[in-house]
Amino acid sequence: MTLNNYTNFIQAHISKMKGYTPGVQPRWEEEKKNKIIKLNTNENPFPPSKLVISALKNAIKKNRMHLYPDSSSLKLRQAIGQSYDLSEDCVLIGNGSDELLSILFRAVLASGDAIAQPYPSYSLYPIIAESLAAKSINVPLMKNWHINFQKLLEETKSRKSKVKIVVFANPNAPTGIAESIDEIISFIKANPVISFVDEAYAPFWKDSLASYIPKLQGLVVCGSFSKAFSLAGQRIGYLLAHPKIIKDLNKIRDSYNISYLAQEMALAAWQDKKEFQKRIKIICMRREALIRELDKLGFETLEAAANFIFTKPPKHMFTANTYGQILAKHRILIRHFPRPSRISNYVRISIGTASDMKKLIKCTKSLSRFKIGSF
Ligand SMILES: Cc1ncc(COP(=O)(O)O)c(C=O)c1O
Numbered sequence: 001m002t003l004n005n006y007t008n009f010i011q012a013h014i015s016k017m018k019g020y021t022p023g024v025q026p027r028w029e030e031e032k033k034n035k036i037i038k039l040n041t042n043e044n045p046f047p048p049s050k051l052v053i054s055a056l057k058n059a060i061k062k063n064r065m066h067l068y069p070d071s072s073s074l075k076l077r078q079a080i081g082q083s084y085d086l087s088e089d090c091v092l093i094g095n096g097s098d099e100l101l102s103i104l105f106r107a108v109l110a111s112g113d114a115i116a117q118p119y120p121s122y123s124l125y126p127i128i129a130e131s132l133a134a135k136s137i138n139v140p141l142m143k144n145w146h147i148n149f150q151k152l153l154e155e156t157k158s159r160k161s162k163v164k165i166v167v168f169a170n171p172n173a174p175t176g177i178a179e180s181i182d183e184i185i186s187f188i189k190a191n192p193v194i195s196f197v198d199e200a201y202a203p204f205w206k207d208s209l210a211s212y213i214p215k216l217q218g219l220v221v222c223g224s225f226s227k228a229f230s231l232a233g234q235r236i237g238y239l240l241a242h243p244k245i246i247k248d249l250n251k252i253r254d255s256y257n258i259s260y261l262a263q264e265m266a267l268a269a270w271q272d273k274k275e276f277q278k279r280i281k282i283i284c285m286r287r288e289a290l291i292r293e294l295d296k297l298g299f300e301t302l303e304a305a306a307n308f309i310f311t312k313p314p315k316h317m318f319t320a321n322t323y324g325q326i327l328a329k330h331r332i333l334i335r336h337f338p339r340p341s342r343i344s345n346y347v348r349i350s351i352g353t354a355s356d357m358k359k360l361i362k363c364t365k366s367l368s369r370f371k372i373g374s375f
Contacts, residue, residue, distance in 0.1 A: 013133045020127045023335055037359060039350040040333040042173075042201075042308050044230040045283070048265065049275045052231070055268030059261055069260035072250075076263055079270045080223075080238050084210040089243035092250065093266075095257045097200055097224040097237030101167075102128050103249050104220060104239065108164050108194060109134040116155045116163045118147040120343055122173050122198065137163060140342075145175050145302055149187040156193050166191055169198040171205050171305040174337060174348040178205045178305035185209075188216045196220045200237075201306035203228035203280055213240050220245065227307055229269040229276055234262040283307050287351045293361045297368050308350045310343075317368055320347045330363050332356075 007015070023041035031038065048056075073093035081088045094100035101124065109115070111133035117125050119138035126136035139151045147168055156163045171178040188195045195218055202208045202223065209221050220241040226232035236258060239249070258266075269276065284307075291301045291309060298314030313323045324336040324347050335348040349360070 017130055020124050024333055034331055037332045037356045039352050040335045042227060042350045043232045045353040046230050046279045048230045049272045051272040052265050052268045055264045059264040068256050069263055071255045073258050073263050076267050079267055086213055090213055090240055092239040092246050093258050094237045096235040097222045100222050100237050100239040103253055106252055107249055114163045115165045115167055116152050118168050120340055122169050125167050145177050147179055153190055156191055163193055165194045165196050167196040171201045175302055175310050176304045176306045176308055177302055181207045188219050194218050194220055198222050200224040200227055204307045205305040210240050225266050228280055234265055236262050236266045283351045286357050290357055308348050310346050310348050312346050320345050332360055
């Protein structure tokens with residue numbers, strides 16, 4: 001197809017972008033037929049809870065799919081707010097937390113501004129910044145893989161700094177390492193710009209900063225229903241901040257960004273927290289069991305605080321990339337990041353069902369009998 005010169009209308013900085021590469025999502029039919037084990041995008045191995053499914057059925061029965069949904073997701077905002085003693089004015093609902101990241105960045109960043117982030121972290125942050133012609137300042141993780149808060153502060157406080165947002169995930173991705181709440185609070189108190197804390201994986205750890213919203217100026221917290229609440233397919237996230245910030249973010253949100261069904265399911269999931277807590281416990285137990293098994297085979301795994309592990313296969317066995325490729329041939333999908341080089345020896349493995357974990361370990365054990373080069 002020809003397009004003559006119409007591509008010239010696309011802004012140059014967007015044309016130059018590489019864009020985000022999501023983890024492989026096989027078609028459902030292919031996944032079922034080939035019995036693919038998906039451990040590459042940190043989804044929850046449990047299906048939505050019974051309460052969530054019955055909320056879905058009730059919502060369908062109400063026969064109102066031809067009407068627009070509540071444009072402000074009020075009931076969901078109230079429920080989330082109540083859990084943290086916040087009014088619904090402190091809550092914004094998004095089409096996944098990815099959309100909320102994008103809304104906040106669009107509201108704050110002008111061309112030439114910057115975000116500061118620990119590096120590596122969630123690779124979408126710099127991509128959204130880039131789409132706005134803003135820069136990303138990468139502050140490398142420390143030797144022990146923890147966030148270098150001191151360096152992040154130096155970046156925001158330097159006189160030349162155009163940093164408007166410091167963004168980090170806690171627990172971080174892809175490392176899975178969590179920072180202590182006390183350390184984060186000290187950082188936020190000293191940080192003169194917006195602190196955006198991405199808590200997509202926080203329910204697998206222990207603490208959230210949500211209740212600190214009224215006390216810490218400039219704190220913005222984001223949570224997701226994709227990981228702990230088994231609703232990745234419904235795309236729902238929430239953002240918590242001071243009502244004045246929420247009011248401005250609301251102005252640039254699509255009016256009907258959350259579907260009717262997604263709102264009903266997310267509300268039921270939030271109300272069924274106890275059930276999800278039980279599942280989180282099981283996922284964390286499986287995670288620790290997997291680490292122990294891989295340990296015996298000589299893998300080196302980082303401290304893990306989320307629903308995945310970040311692990312280095314033993315050198316004499318295979319490189320991380322080869323390990324990922326061989327597992328893929330055995331229909332087990334995991335994630336390898338070739339860049340930056342510091343993490344290229346590691347793979348990220350999501351915690352799946354008990355049977356997924358058994359198959360992964362069995363396959364890894366059988367592979368470990370071979371040596372590098374024999375594949
Ligand atoms: C750190 C982090 N934040 C946010 C997301 C996206 O979450 P959502 O599905 O709510 O858009 C992911 C997805 O993997 C993630 O790893």
